[in-house]
Amino acid sequence: MVDALVIGAGVCGLTTAVVLAEQGVDVVVWAREPERTASWAAGAIWGPIDSRHPEVPRWSAVTRRALLDLEGPEAGIWQLYGLEASRDKVDLPDFLRDETGEIGSVLVPDIERFDGASTGPCLKGFAVAWRYAAPLINMPVYLAFLRQRLVAAGGRLEVRPVGRLQDDLPGRVVVNCSGAGAHDLVPDPSVEAVRGQLVVVENPGIGEFFAEHGGHEVNLTYIFPMNAEQVVLGSTFERHNRCPEPDRDIRQGIIDRCVSIYPQLVAAHVLDERVGFRCIRDRVRLEHERIAGRDVIHNYGHGSGGVSLSWGCAADVADHVRALLG
Numbered sequence: 001m002v003d004a005l006v007i008g009a010g011v012c013g014l015t016t017a018v019v020l021a022e023q024g025v026d027v028v029v030w031a032r033e034p035e036r037t038a039s040w041a042a043g044a045i046w047g048p049i050d051s052r053h054p055e056v057p058r059w060s061a062v063t064r065r066a067l068l069d070l071e072g073p074e075a076g077i078w079q080l081y082g083l084e085a086s087r088d089k090v091d092l093p094d095f096l097r098d099e100t101g102e103i104g105s106v107l108v109p110d111i112e113r114f115d116g117a118s119t120g121p122c123l124k125g126f127a128v129a130w131r132y133a134a135p136l137i138n139m140p141v142y143l144a145f146l147r148q149r150l151v152a153a154g155g156r157l158e159v160r161p162v163g164r165l166q167d168d169l170p171g172r173v174v175v176n177c178s179g180a181g182a183h184d185l186v187p188d189p190s191v192e193a194v195r196g197q198l199v200v201v202e203n204p205g206i207g208e209f210f211a212e213h214g215g216h217e218v219n220l221t222y223i224f225p226m227n228a229e230q231v232v233l234g235s236t237f238e239r240h241n242r243c244p245e246p247d248r249d250i251r252q253g254i255i256d257r258c259v260s261i262y263p264q265l266v267a268a269h270v271l272d273e274r275v276g277f278r279c280i281r282d283r284v285r286l287e288h289e290r291i292a293g294r295d296v297i298h299n300y301g302h303g304s305g306g307v308s309l310s311w312g313c314a315a316d317v318a319d320h321v322r323a324l325l326g
């Protein structure tokens with residue numbers, strides 16, 4: 001019997017397992033699929049997305065600091081300046097405001113605002129934009145880094161599916177980081193698996209990110225340079241598409257949208273494509289439940305922002321687990 005069984009090897013499961021193992025908790029991760037997760041498919045950029053849970057500002061602030069502490073090629077993280085731009089004239093997002101509501105924040109310094117035509121030629125069609133720096137995360141590299149860090153701290157990862165949380169499982173405490181798998185595992189009928197596709201292309205010299213601002217439940221356009229060699233182009237938000245393979249027409253649509261922002265992408269060679277399924281529900285579920293006489297901590301439902309919340313949620317889960325272990 002181990003102290004903690006973590007179900008799921010996406011960014012939330014691995015980060016939680018790393019935090020637990022580094023605090024001296026005996027931890028094993030069981031994952032049905034350890035490689036091709038939603039986390040592997042993510043862009044990814046840090047941002048306090050999906051703010052329907054009141055703890056999102058705190059979780060995302062903790063995660064931003066943790067990601068910046070890890071900045072470097074080993075973890076696949078670098079901080080870049082870039083533009084978040086909206087087609088509609090909207091207010092400044094909360095995370096870019098100070099306590100008086102004005103532009104500027106302790107968390108994200110050096111924010112510039114651009115309006116209408118002053119946003120420059122690459123932003124035709126956008127009404128307002130903000131330029132600031134954010135951590136960009138090369139997810140395949142970052143997940144490999146987390147797996148290594150887990151093993152270095154004495155944790156283990158095993159490829160094993162879990163049928164039901166009522167099953168005879170080895171953890172004194174079970175941590176459920178099953179992402180969209182929570183729909184069947186919990187079961188939680190409010191969970192919806194929503195498809196996202198992105199394209200990785202050669203970097204034609206782009207040194208800033210571009211992210212379209214908008215509701216996070218639509219096809220937003222983004223351009224995330226991962227390093228001098230690769231740029232991630234995104235993305236889609238497809239409620240009823242269950243296909244795990246990349247679609248050629250969807251790929252072309254993503255490229256066309258990105259070329260309209262940065263025309264130099266038109267001839268960029270496609271290096272890779274990724275598809276993942278976000279775990280969409282009304283809000284993040286981070287809570288304790290007793291199931292079949294066992295303590296379970298749920299940590300799923302991060303929607304389009306699980307990378308950005310991962311360290312903050314992991315720290316809270318670890319507090320619960322240690323309290324339960326006594």
Ligand SMILES: Cc1cc2nc3c(=O)[nH]c(=O)nc-3n(C[C@H](O)[C@H](O)[C@H](O)COP(=O)(O)OP(=O)(O)OC[C@H]3O[C@@H](n4cnc5c(N)ncnc54)[C@H](O)[C@@H]3O)c2cc1C
Binds near residue numbers: 010031044235301
């Ligand atoms: C295209 C795309 C772009 C994105 N961009 C961003 C971004 O820029 N920034 C950001 O913060 N977020 C982004 N996201 C969202 C982010 O990827 C997710 O919120 C995050 O990856 C969720 O992580 P997770 O660990 O909860 O789930 P997952 O990564 O889905 O991992 C779930 C794990 O649970 C396992 N599992 C499920 N069921 C079982 C079972 N029954 N038994 C055993 N194991 C099981 C799976 O095999 C897997 O290992 C994006 C998502 C997509 C798809």
